Amino acid sequence: MHPYLNIAISAARRAGTIITRQLEKVDTLEIFEKGINDLVTYVDRSAEEAIMEIIYKAYPQHGIVAEESGVLPGNEFVWVIDPLDGTLNFTHGFPQFSISIAVLYRGVIEHAVIYDPISQDLYTASKGAGAQLNNRRIRVSNREALKSALIGMSFPCRGKDLQPGAHWESNSKVLSTLIFDHHAEPRKIGSAALNLAYVASGKLDGFYESGLKEWDIAAGILLVREAGGYVSDYQGEGESLDTGNIIAGTRRVHRELLKLVQENGVT
Numbered sequence: 101m102h103p104y105l106n107i108a109i110s111a112a113r114r115a116g117t118i119i120t121r122q123l124e125k126v127d128t129l130e131i132f133e134k135g136i137n138d139l140v141t142y143v144d145r146s147a148e149e150a151i152m153e154i155i156y157k158a159y160p161q162h163g164i165v166a167e168e169s170g171v172l173p174g175n176e177f178v179w180v181i182d183p184l185d186g187t188l189n190f191t192h193g194f195p196q197f198s199i200s201i202a203v204l205y206r207g208v209i210e211h212a213v214i215y216d217p218i219s220q221d222l223y224t225a226s227k228g229a230g231a232q233l234n235n236r237r238i239r240v241s242n243r244e245a246l247k248s249a250l251i252g253m254s255f256p257c258r259g260k261d262l263q264p265g266a267h268w269e270s271n272s273k274v275l276s277t278l279i280f281d282h283h284a285e286p287r288k289i290g291s292a293a294l295n296l297a298y299v300a301s302g303k304l305d306g307f308y309e310s311g312l313k314e315w316d317i318a319a320g321i322l323l324v325r326e327a328g329g330y331v332s333d334y335q336g337e338g339e340s341l342d343t344g345n346i347i348a349g350t351r352r353v354h355r356e357l358l359k360l361v362q363e364n365g366v367t
């Protein structure tokens with residue numbers, strides 16, 4: 101295993117311990133609103149500090165982009181960190197959240213870890229070396245069409261997304277087509293990183309969401325690709341890291357989801 105991946109795993113597990121220790125106390129946690137439906141607690145911050153401490157001890161010259169700390173410049177290696185993806189779920193004690201860590205070299209995602217501290221499932225990938233769940237090789241599902249597929253998704257529901265009319269019509273059309281025409285089952289899990297880990301391990305057949313940040317998806321993009329899946333932005337090309345709009349899935353599910361999103365003008 102690559103040493104960077106080892107460090108990412110140690111950091112993710114350490115953050116997982118910090119997060120789960122606080123789970124029983126969520127009722128008394130002080131919650132700060134960064135924006136509507138955009139929360140942060142001291143648990144997010146302590147988990148991020150612990151992750152960064154482990155990375156800096158091993159690689160003090162590397163750069164970091166972390167959700168709560170921002171951009172910390174370094175050399176051509178950059179660690180992209182979401183210390184707690186699914187904060188809203190966490191604050192409700194709803195057990196769907198994760199830690200997401202990716203290592204980029206000159207902008208290319210080279211290593212990825214997504215850790216679910218509740219199930220203790222550890223998803224890992226290195227570019228060209230496949231994807232694993234708890235050290236066992238994983239692949240995307242073999243779903244050939246949207247018919248009866250399980251699709252992770254989310255409505256944009258922050259800040260300007262909540263203005264009347266914004267996004268809702270196009271997103272609703274996609275959703276109703278999925279349900280009524282394809283008899284697919286949408287799932288709104290509340291952690292983009294977990295959605296992508298679930299696509300990589302075949303639990304979901306596809307996933308789409310708009311307006312995500314690079315720390316939500318960097319690790320998940322590599323996991324899905326290394327598990328044989330397809331990932332793109334809403335143009336069907338390019339790196340969703342830049343736009344934050346992502347479609348992931350098996351080859352056929354990705355293609356059909358992309359068509360659906362484009363036909364309905366989701367942005």
Ligand code: IPD
Binds near residue numbers: 138186188291292309
């Ligand atoms: C959020 C989760 C959620 C997605 C939001 C993200 P956070 O991350 O990934 O599933 O719908 O757009 O911001 O704030 O809990 O780290």
Ligand code: CA
Binds near residue numbers: 182184185186315316
């Ligand atoms: Ca996040």
Ligand code: CA
Binds near residue numbers: 144167
């Ligand atoms: Ca977060």
